[in-house]
Every structure is written in C-alpha cells, then in structure tokens.
Amino acid sequence: MSESTARLALATCAQLPDLDPDDLPLRDALAARGVPTDVVVWDDPTVDWAAYPHVLIRSTWDYTDRPAQFADWTRRVERTSTLFNPADVVAWNIDKAYLRDLEQRGVPIVPTIWLDPERNLNARAIHTRFPAFGDFVIKPTVSAGSRDTGRYDAGVTPSRSLAITHAKNLLAVGRRVMLQRYLTQVDTQGESALVYVDGEFSHCVRKEPLLEGPYRAGEKEGVLFRERVLAARDATEQERAVADMVVSELGKIFPDRAPLLYTRVDLIPDDENQPVVLEVELAEPSLFFEHAPGAVERFADAVRARL
Ligand SMILES: Nc1ncnc2c1ncn2[C@@H]1O[C@H](COP(=O)(O)OP(=O)(O)O)[C@@H](O)[C@H]1O
Ligand SMILES: [Mg+2]
Incomplete structure (x- = not known):
C-alpha cells in the first residue's frame, strides 16, 4: 500500500450502512491482511472520495432506479481513486444489453x-x-x-x-x-453463480429459483432482495466452459482492464440442459463468501495485491 494509513472504501447503499451480511467476512479478512476498511454510502454527498486511494464497490444495490447517477459517481470516483471494478466496465455492465454483445461473440445466453x-x-x-x-x-x-x-x-x-x-x-x-x-430446468436445478477472482475461477454456488409470478407493480418496491443460496456446488465442465468463455471475451472487450478483480457469471440450464448465461455481474455482485471455504481469503489476497 502506498500509505500505511490509507483505508479501503467499501461502497454500499444507505439501506445497508453496515454492508450486506454476505460481505462481513471480507472486512475481517482484509483487516487480517493489514487493510483497514471504511464502509461508505455511495450517494452520501458528504463523503470525500479523494481521501480513499482505492474504492471497492459492494452492496450499492439501490442504483437501478438511478443508473445514470451511479455511472456518474463511478467516473467521479475514478478521477481521484482506483475503482474496482473500473467505471467503464461498470457502465457496460449496468444494462443487460451487454448480453447481446456476448451473444454476438458466440457466448450462449438465455434466448431473449x-x-x-x-x-x-x-x-x-x-x-x-x-x-x-x-x-x-x-x-x-x-x-x-x-x-x-x-x-x-x-x-x-x-x-x-x-x-x-x-x-x-x-x-x-x-x-x-x-x-x-421461463427456462423451467431452473425449478429443479437452480441457478449457478460462478465467481472469478483476477480472471481465475474461485468458487461456485447454487441459487434457488426466484420467480413465482405473476408480478404486480409495486409489490417489491423499495425492497432489497437477497438472493437465496442453497449451497456451494462444483461447477460442471459445461458451466466452466461457458463462464471461462465470458471471462475470456471480457479480456477482449476490456483489454486494458483485464483481468478484472471480480467477475460473477450466472448460468441457468436451457431446455437441452446446457448452461446459458442469465447475467454477468461486474458491478455489485454478492460473492457468497460464507458458502465457499477459502473464497474470502482468496479475494482478500487479490484485493491486497492491488493496493
Ligand atoms: N428466463 C428465465 N427463466 C427462468 N428464471 C428466470 C429467467 N429470467 C429470470 N429468472 C429468475 O429471476 C431471477 C432474476 O433475474 P436476473 O435476470 O438474474 O435479474 P437480476 O439482475 O434482477 O438478478 C433469476 O435469478 C432467476 O431465478
Ligand atoms: Mg440475477
């Protein structure tokens, strides 16, 4: 680290001033590596971001109503600090239109x-x-x-x-x-989230299917929805192949940025039981540390190495 007193900012949202519980092991793991952290609300106007040489985006989940404001914030932070992941990557990732981009590059996505x-x-x-x-x-x-x-x-x-x-x-x-x-295989097999740290596969968890429907406007307004994890699971060979392909394509889309500190690829099975990309999370994904032994240590090591 450049300065021994420099603290790492973990960006969150006002509804989660102490981070999402999923991220609590991260603070301890970073502290154990000599990296003190502050949890900071991304849209708090009183924060002096320039005081933080490095900013790590975590639970900023309320940005979806104000994506432009969030993208502005990432660019502003980047003028004075190093942001993980970088602002151009976050901007690309905010709108799932990026799936079109990946599809054109040959990545199998949920037909849309x-x-x-x-x-x-x-x-x-x-x-x-x-x-x-x-x-x-x-x-x-x-x-x-x-x-x-x-x-x-x-x-x-x-x-x-x-x-x-x-x-x-x-x-x-x-x-x-x-x-x-609606790809119905998800009802029996769930959704797989494959997490990569510095471009290397780290761990995989299985998430429950979420959608019961039908949706009625207003039902979930203001609710921060935590994804329910069933368990860690081994990624299948096919899942690894698809997610590796995403990581490799990201390297081509952002040659100056790769490898990214974190990449999460969410896959569900299509009707032929082949994994297809539901989404790629490069901004504020839960990383499911508590479900995968060794994951938080790997991630904290990777963060430490970048400071
Ligand atoms: N085409 C689909 N088939 C089956 N389940 C789906 C489909 N699209 C979304 N879902 C369910 O809805 C959840 C949220 O959709 P997702 O595309 O991941 O958006 P978000 O960015 O809100 O997480 C998924 O985790 C999955 O359970
Ligand atoms: Mg999702």
Whole structure:
C-alpha cells in the first residue's frame, strides 16, 4: 500500500450502512491482511472520495432506479481513486444489453427478445411477441435483485394481460425490456453463480429459483432482495466452459482492464440442459463468501495485491 494509513472504501447503499451480511467476512479478512476498511454510502454527498486511494464497490444495490447517477459517481470516483471494478466496465455492465454483445461473440445466453422504448410498441405488437405456450419472463434491462421482473403464463389470458401492462409500463418510462421464455430446468436445478477472482475461477454456488409470478407493480418496491443460496456446488465442465468463455471475451472487450478483480457469471440450464448465461455481474455482485471455504481469503489476497 502506498500509505500505511490509507483505508479501503467499501461502497454500499444507505439501506445497508453496515454492508450486506454476505460481505462481513471480507472486512475481517482484509483487516487480517493489514487493510483497514471504511464502509461508505455511495450517494452520501458528504463523503470525500479523494481521501480513499482505492474504492471497492459492494452492496450499492439501490442504483437501478438511478443508473445514470451511479455511472456518474463511478467516473467521479475514478478521477481521484482506483475503482474496482473500473467505471467503464461498470457502465457496460449496468444494462443487460451487454448480453447481446456476448451473444454476438458466440457466448450462449438465455434466448431473449429485446423491446426498445423508441419503437413505441402497442399492446398488440407486444402481445404477438409472447410465446404461444408456457411461462415467460418480462424484465427491464437495468435491474438487480429481481426488481420489476415478472413471470407469466402464456396459456392464461389474464396473465398475458398483466404481462402486456407490465411491459407497457416499463417502456412508457423509457426502459428497455427483455422478454424470455421461463427456462423451467431452473425449478429443479437452480441457478449457478460462478465467481472469478483476477480472471481465475474461485468458487461456485447454487441459487434457488426466484420467480413465482405473476408480478404486480409495486409489490417489491423499495425492497432489497437477497438472493437465496442453497449451497456451494462444483461447477460442471459445461458451466466452466461457458463462464471461462465470458471471462475470456471480457479480456477482449476490456483489454486494458483485464483481468478484472471480480467477475460473477450466472448460468441457468436451457431446455437441452446446457448452461446459458442469465447475467454477468461486474458491478455489485454478492460473492457468497460464507458458502465457499477459502473464497474470502482468496479475494482478500487479490484485493491486497492491488493496493
Ligand atoms: N428466463 C428465465 N427463466 C427462468 N428464471 C428466470 C429467467 N429470467 C429470470 N429468472 C429468475 O429471476 C431471477 C432474476 O433475474 P436476473 O435476470 O438474474 O435479474 P437480476 O439482475 O434482477 O438478478 C433469476 O435469478 C432467476 O431465478
Ligand atoms: Mg440475477
């Protein structure tokens, strides 16, 4: 570290002034390595970010209502400090449109129909894009913690109507919308989160399926939703192959930034039971330290080495 007194800022949100419990082992692990930390609220106007040579983004989960403000904050911090992950990486990652980018590079993603607000789609145009049968998902491209995400049943007329209203409401306020079939294998197999530290695979956990649906506007307003982890699990060979590919493509997209301090790749099985990318988390992912022995030590070592 450049200065012995320099503290590492762990950025959080006002609702979690003591960080998410998932991150508490990190403070201890860093302290044990001689790295004192301050937990700092990202949008607290009284904070002097320049006082922190390094800032690590953690539980800043309330930014999804104000993505532009959050992106501004990351750029502002970067003028005086080193930010993990860097601002350009975070900006790319805030909008799930990055999945299109990865798909064009050959990465298998959850099949998605993209609805852009600029197209002024009417109810009928939205409706014709729904699948003919089975469950499907409507979600905004900027979201975290399943906020504004709804699951619907294509075979039930009132459910389709709710889905139209949901999509229209998002589009009406200028948000881009993703429409996906609900991949039902997730109900039995869950979702896998593969965490990479400095570009190296670190650990994998299994998350519960989250969406019961149907969604009703307002239901989850203001709630910070913690993902439920079932257990650590070994990533399958196929999962590793897909997630490794994401990490390798990130290296090409951000040649000056790679390897990133942290990368989390969330995978679910498609109907052929092949893993496909649900999302890639490069800004504020839970890293599930308590579920994977050795993970927090690995991560703290990697942070320490960058100071
Ligand atoms: N197409 C889908 N099929 C099955 N489950 C889905 C699908 N899309 C989302 N989900 C469920 O909803 C949750 C939240 O969706 P996700 O795309 O991860 O957005 P967020 O950024 O809000 O976490 C996922 O963890 C998963 O359980
Ligand atoms: Mg998710």
